[in-house]
Amino acid sequence: MNSVQGKVAVVTGAASGIGRGCARALGARGAIVVVADIDVAGSHVVAQEIQAAGGSALAVRIDVGEDSSFEELKTQLLAEFGRADIVMNNAGVITRGLPEHIPLEEWHRVINVNLFSVVRSHAAFLPLFLKQGSGHFVNTASFAGLMSYSYDRMPYSASKAAIIQISEGLALYAKPQGIGVTVLCPGPVATNIGKNMPSFGPDTPTRGPGPQFQMRDAQEVGNEVVDAIEAGQFWLPTDYQIREILVSRAADWDAYVDRQIESMK
């Protein structure tokens, strides 16, 4: 087991929701937590929460949608701590609309923030981890990247499917070199993600992955993420019932698509 105690751990999107839960869990287990978010005030609040609970934390501003963001973060961490051990690429945004209504610029925005942030992070931190011979990436994907249960958030699900593939490829490459990779695939988790979601075209009914999936608590998910880092676990869904759907889809993909269409009637 790789304890997170004393490790320098960055979490993006840590001012709210799942990122906040992970940052607090890392702090509680003795990591030095870098609370990174575009929401500066929110990241200071979370850093203070960690400190008030007896942990170590530093709030930094990052816009993961900017090309230079992760290189600048790395420079800051090396100046401050001389190393980085855990990088959780968690900041993400969602959008909504029927396929013919979502404008190209919105596709660019979602893919840039959700997917290219992970690309930028790996580009900045993988060379450092390889040099150190250690490190751990956690990339936040989604059930929406594992399967399609709706048709009104395609830029989001496309970005999350790509994050899963990148994470898997990175694990094949980096794990034999001592670097951990975890892909977190959340189902429904109570957070702020839907609050400022842009919407294009007519309203569509909100569809989730299925009634069997209970809304999870972000702090519980944060604790599970730290367990997964310490165990070196690759795939971390927030509900293992997702396996049954994936297995039945793999057995007959056409039947899966037909079942989904039927369930939307």
Ligand SMILES: NC(=O)c1ccc[n+]([C@@H]2O[C@H](COP(=O)([O-])OP(=O)(O)OC[C@H]3O[C@@H](n4cnc5c(N)ncnc54)[C@H](O)[C@@H]3O)[C@@H](O)[C@H]2O)c1
């Ligand atoms: N909540 C769910 O049900 C759910 C399900 C599946 C996946 N996810 C994923 O979990 C991750 C965290 O989302 P959440 O649900 O906690 O949402 P949230 O909105 O509560 O938190 C997201 C955080 O990301 C930050 N952020 C947004 N854009 C940013 C940028 N450009 N640079 C830096 N920070 C930025 C926000 O300020 C916010 O603090 C996302 O990647 C999301 O897609 C969430």
